[in-house]
Amino acid sequence: MHLKNKKAIVTGATKGIGKAIAQAFVKHGADIAVFATNQDRLNRIQKELEDIKVDPNQKIITKKVDVSKYAEVEKVSNEVLNEFGHVDILVNNAGITKDALLMKMSEEDFDRVIDINLKSIYNTCKVLIRPMIKNSKSKIINISSIVGLIGNFGQTNYAASKAGMIGFTKSLAKEVASKNINVNAVAPGFIETEMTEKIPEKIKEQILKNIPLKRFGKPQDIANMVLFLAGDDSDFITGQVFAVDGGMVM
Ligand code: NAP
DSSP states (O other): OTTTTOEEEEETOSSHHHHHHHHHHHHTTOEEEEEESOHHHHHHHHHHHHHTOSSTTOOEEEEEOOTTOHHHHHHHHHHHHHHHSSOOEEEEOOOOOOOOOGGGOOHHHHHHHHIIIIIHHHHHHHHHHHHHHTSSOEEEEEEOOTHHHHOOTTOHHHHHHHHHHHHHHHHHHHHHGGGTEEEEEEEEOSBOSHHHHTSOHHHHHHHHHTOTTOSOBOHHHHHHHHHHHHSGGGTTOOSOEEEESTTSOO
């Protein structure tokens, strides 16, 4: 019960890494609000999280929201604040890819990736930072990527968004450290989710050759790190980026 009585928001928690984070939080006693755009998946995760509650009083909330839209984020975050009373933990996990060589990348695909992956964390943090300052302590965890550290072929938009998240994390960490808010980033390597399913087998084989621990990551590998950063054991850590990547970047 690492997060007993904590109130958390996790964006993009209807599948993949976000879902594993939400499940871990619920198993550790947190009340949780999930943000995502697809109503069917939101209904499904609502039920799945209700089924693994460890306390009948635990609250599970799901909100249909496009995190790239400030007004929508403001509206649903205020609804969550009303229902929970406050928010202790914010995990910015929602993200997309729209890969192409720069020469072929449309302006629309560049903007969409920046808006969903990077502008979104401005939206959630801007809306929630004042209420979070009122807590005795709070945690913000941003899910970046090792691609934000080392770049990647065909991902100028995605790598820029993920590198931007790191700069944002470190800057906000400096701004709010005195208010007892820890802001950290996790940089996953290759994790088996729908996002990476579409990568061709040949490229996956190449990637595997560059992973010293010789396997792809599971969503749970990321959830384990996020759980640590969300709890009290990480109180003296802020402004850091944690690669969880089987040793790809070292
Ligand atoms: P995923 O399986 O595709 O899940 C993405 C989640 O984001 C879904 O719940 C999706 O729900 C939500 N989402 C997408 N657009 C949204 C929007 N506009 N507003 C709100 N929610 C939105 O992806 P994943 O692999 O779990 O990745 C999760 C995070 O980890 C991403 O930020 C990704 O960049 C990062 N990451 C992943 C890997 C990897 O190898 N998988 C590696 C490094 C970093 P809806 O479709 O219902 O909106």
